[in-house]
Amino acid sequence: SNKxxxxxxxxxxxxxxxxxxxxxxxxxxxxxxxSFSVSDGLVGGCSIDKHGVPLTDxxxxxxxxxxxxxxxxxxxxxxxxxxxxxxxxRGLLRLRKDMxxxxxxxxxxxxxxxxxxxxxxxxxxxGLDIMIVRELTGGVYFGQxxxxxxxxxxxxxxxxxxxxxxxxxxxxxxxxxxLARKRGRKLCSVEKANVMESGLLWREEVTKLHGExxxxxxxxxxxxxxxxxxxxxxxxxxxxxxxxxxxxLLSDCAAMLTxxxxxxxxxxxxxADANGKRRALYEPVHGSAPDIxxxxxxxxxxxxxxxxxxxxxxxxxxxxxxxxxKAAQEVVAGGFRTGDIMAPGCTKVSTTQxxxxxxxxx
Amino acid sequence: SNKxxxxxxxxxxxxxxxxxxxxxxxxxxxxxxxSFSVSDGLVGGCSIDKHGVPLTDxxxxxxxxxxxxxxxxxxxxxxxxxxxxxxxxRGLLRLRKDMxxxxxxxxxxxxxxxxxxxxxxxxxxxGLDIMIVRELTGGVYFGQxxxxxxxxxxxxxxxxxxxxxxxxxxxxxxxxxxLARKRGRKLCSVEKANVMESGLLWREEVTKLHGExxxxxxxxxxxxxxxxxxxxxxxxxxxxxxxxxxxxLLSDCAAMLTxxxxxxxxxxxxxADANGKRRALYEPVHGSAPDIxxxxxxxxxxxxxxxxxxxxxxxxxxxxxxxxxKAAQEVVAGGFRTGDIMAPGCTKVSTTQxxxxxxxxx
Ligand SMILES: CC(C)[C@H](C(=O)O)[C@@H](O)C(=O)O
Ligand SMILES: CC(C)[C@H](C(=O)O)[C@@H](O)C(=O)O
Numbered sequence: 001s002n003k004x005x006x007x008x009x010x011x012x013x014x015x016x017x018x019x020x021x022x023x024x025x026x027x028x029x030x031x032x033x034x035s036f037s038v039s040d041g042l043v044g045g046c047s048i049d050k051h052g053v054p055l056t057d058x059x060x061x062x063x064x065x066x067x068x069x070x071x072x073x074x075x076x077x078x079x080x081x082x083x084x085x086x087x088x089x090r091g092l093l094r095l096r097k098d099m100x101x102x103x104x105x106x107x108x109x110x111x112x113x114x115x116x117x118x119x120x121x122x123x124x125x126x127g128l129d130i131m132i133v134r135e136l137t138g139g140v141y142f143g144q145x146x147x148x149x150x151x152x153x154x155x156x157x158x159x160x161x162x163x164x165x166x167x168x169x170x171x172x173x174x175x176x177x178x179l180a181r182k183r184g185r186k187l188c189s190v191e192k193a194n195v196m197e198s199g200l201l202w203r204e205e206v207t208k209l210h211g212e213x214x215x216x217x218x219x220x221x222x223x224x225x226x227x228x229x230x231x232x233x234x235x236x237x238x239x240x241x242x243x244x245x246x247x248x249l250l251s252d253c254a255a256m257l258t259x260x261x262x263x264x265x266x267x268x269x270x271x272a273d274a275n276g277k278r279r280a281l282y283e284p285v286h287g288s289a290p291d292i293x294x295x296x297x298x299x300x301x302x303x304x305x306x307x308x309x310x311x312x313x314x315x316x317x318x319x320x321x322x323x324x325x326k327a328a329q330e331v332v333a334g335g336f337r338t339g340d341i342m343a344p345g346c347t348k349v350s351t352t353q354x355x356x357x358x359x360x361x362x
Numbered sequence: 363s364n365k366x367x368x369x370x371x372x373x374x375x376x377x378x379x380x381x382x383x384x385x386x387x388x389x390x391x392x393x394x395x396x397s398f399s400v401s402d403g404l405v406g407g408c409s410i411d412k413h414g415v416p417l418t419d420x421x422x423x424x425x426x427x428x429x430x431x432x433x434x435x436x437x438x439x440x441x442x443x444x445x446x447x448x449x450x451x452r453g454l455l456r457l458r459k460d461m462x463x464x465x466x467x468x469x470x471x472x473x474x475x476x477x478x479x480x481x482x483x484x485x486x487x488x489g490l491d492i493m494i495v496r497e498l499t500g501g502v503y504f505g506q507x508x509x510x511x512x513x514x515x516x517x518x519x520x521x522x523x524x525x526x527x528x529x530x531x532x533x534x535x536x537x538x539x540x541l542a543r544k545r546g547r548k549l550c551s552v553e554k555a556n557v558m559e560s561g562l563l564w565r566e567e568v569t570k571l572h573g574e575x576x577x578x579x580x581x582x583x584x585x586x587x588x589x590x591x592x593x594x595x596x597x598x599x600x601x602x603x604x605x606x607x608x609x610x611l612l613s614d615c616a617a618m619l620t621x622x623x624x625x626x627x628x629x630x631x632x633x634a635d636a637n638g639k640r641r642a643l644y645e646p647v648h649g650s651a652p653d654i655x656x657x658x659x660x661x662x663x664x665x666x667x668x669x670x671x672x673x674x675x676x677x678x679x680x681x682x683x684x685x686x687x688k689a690a691q692e693v694v695a696g697g698f699r700t701g702d703i704m705a706p707g708c709t710k711v712s713t714t715q716x717x718x719x720x721x722x723x724x
Binding site for chain 2: 075093119121124140141143151157159162163164165166192194195196197200201205225228232233245249250252256257261
């Protein structure tokens with residue numbers, strides 16, 4: 001059956017890494033008998049340039065209708081000084097919110113061949129494999145009231161609201177418990193329950209839910225301590241679950257620990273419907289990298305591995321996903337490197353050449 | 363003239379590291395002609411045990427009246443399950459709020475002799491010297507409304523409010539600009555202006571203030587990117603200024619990068635009065651470390667260096683502070699190490715012995 005796929009390449013290096021993804025999709029269609037119906041849309045700066053908004057209602061509707069959305073990256077200096085409400089990021093945030101993608105899965109994985117690229121000592125990161133589950137549709141990102149107001153005394157006041165309900169906490173914690181069950185059976189829940197009532201609620205509710213997942217070892221950690229522990233001894237973690245804002249910082253910190261930001265995919269998942277289907281969006285962890293955009297220098301592997309996550313999570317095509325993951329491992333182990341992961345003795349390749357090598361390995 | 367000093371040793375390893383601080387204070391009185399009037403008080407768990415609250419009104423009044431407060435550490439498993447409002451941390455938070463200590467100075471400094479203790483590759487942290495200025499009396503730590511409410515549908519809802527006004531931003535940014543002027547003249551202001559209006563206000567107001575500090579190179583960075591950049595290339599930073607919550611995570615992350623958490627002091631400063639005097643509290647960055655408490659194992663250097671910050675910032679005793687800083691450098695370079703910073707070939711010492719060595723070096 002036809003899988004409806006919406007591709008939003010976005011800004012910066014988004015389009016060029018997505019070109020390689022499309023080549024691999026075509027390979028899966030020709031060689032593995034998969035069948036996709038792919039359409040393209042605009043998000044972020046490129047949508048602002050064409051339509052004046054970072055995401056049109058039409059594209060939003062297409063995303064709602066798709067079986068999966070694959071996104072490149074959004075943003076760049078060109079759009080940095082736009083008013084808050086029409087910045088490129090709002091397009092991405094609207095996709096997350098309207099598709100109700102409450103669970104953001106961000107693996108921090110160290111590729112054997114790349115362990116030395118980490119800024120951490122090699123022995124601390126070798127074999128590292130953490131999964132961060134970040135809540136993605138709640139918290140201070142979307143809480144009301146929010147805004148900037150003028151005070152009578154001539155000052156201004158900026159307000160945002162951090163808010164979570166029981167059910168918002170449960171649904172994302174469930175995803176994390178389930179993932180822990182398929183991995184090392186260890187879950188660390190992260191908040192600031194010592195300072196924030198919303199964090200205290202988070203801790204209490206995750207603890208309650210633990211009753212249904214007694215086979216999982218649950219621990220709690222304050223977010224500041226987690227930032228420390230990630231740097232000190234990252235391998236102590238298996239699955240981490242945390243809120244939207246802490247997840248933003250901690251998952252980026254964890255990603256950087258791996259030394260291979262250009263290799264990291266992510267999945268954002270919604271609730272399962274009656275048929276077990278979830279709305280889903282897949283995107284690389286790296287940003288739009290405007291400094292190297294359009295130069296055929298970007299590493300397409302993070303976006304290709306996002307495609308692999310899509311095959312696995314949205315279409316239950318585990319074997320096909322394995323093929324792609326293995327190809328990426330092989331190509332990197334074979335010494336083919338884009339600039340971001342280049343090392344002495346390796347072969348430097350362009351974005352397109354990296355795509356060539358992946359196709360060869362497949 | 364008599365300097366009124368309030369010592370709040372607190373919980374865990376607080377009392378034993380503070381014992382060494384008192385020995386050094388006595389040395390300064392006997393050998394350098396300084397004169398302090400020192401009183402002791404309770405904060406945190408020890409105050410809960412004695413008075414049922416983490417800080418009594420009497421101790422609060424003493425703190426308001428002191429020229430400087432020196433704090434050890436608060437908290438421990440014994441008090442972890444107390445209700446939110448009387449947890450040990452509330453004592454510390456009340457001190458910060460009532461004394462209006464809006465500027466938290468947290469240096470992340472790598473001691474030459476300890477560069478190898480970092481989990482980062484030595485060349486990335488050798489010579490590292492960052493100053494993080496964290497806003498300490500505003501933001502989500504104190505914003506109203508806050509709390510947990512029961513919803514009609516049986517769910518619960520946890521709320522906290524992130525809020526900053528123009529003047530709160532200006533006063534802490536001023537401290538950061540002034541510090542940058544005495545250091546490398548580079549200031550990086552950190553928020554999530556792409557997602558939070560309070561962060562946008564922060565960015566706009568810091569930018570305005572820059573007009574008065576044109577000699578300082580100002581940059582802006584999103585908090586998630588800052589978490590990455592600290593791990594990737596920490597030496598790119600000189601002074602960082604950020605809000606209360608981001609400052610909590612980022613300063614802990616930066617502290618851990620140094621590999622010598624047991625060595626890091628901090629200062630929390632209020633506004634200068636007509637005589638240029640500021641309310642001030644000094645404390646080590648490390649916590650109460652309940653696992654090693656009472657065993658004479660803790661590293662007293664962070665607390666001793668907090669005393670040195672006090673001499674420098676509260677009493678303008680730069681020369682005396684230098685003496686103490688130099689003594690700490692010498693003792694560490696001489697190979698004397700508590701367990702946390704122990705390395706092959708060094709001499710392992712207890713808390714008390716470390717105090718002995720500091721006194722010898724002085
Ligand atoms: C681009 C930005 C809005 C976004 C976020 O803050 O969530 C990004 O940092 C991310 O982590 O996906
Ligand atoms: C103990 C706790 C309330 C405190 C904070 O969150 O500010 C601590 O983490 C700190 O950084 O001083």
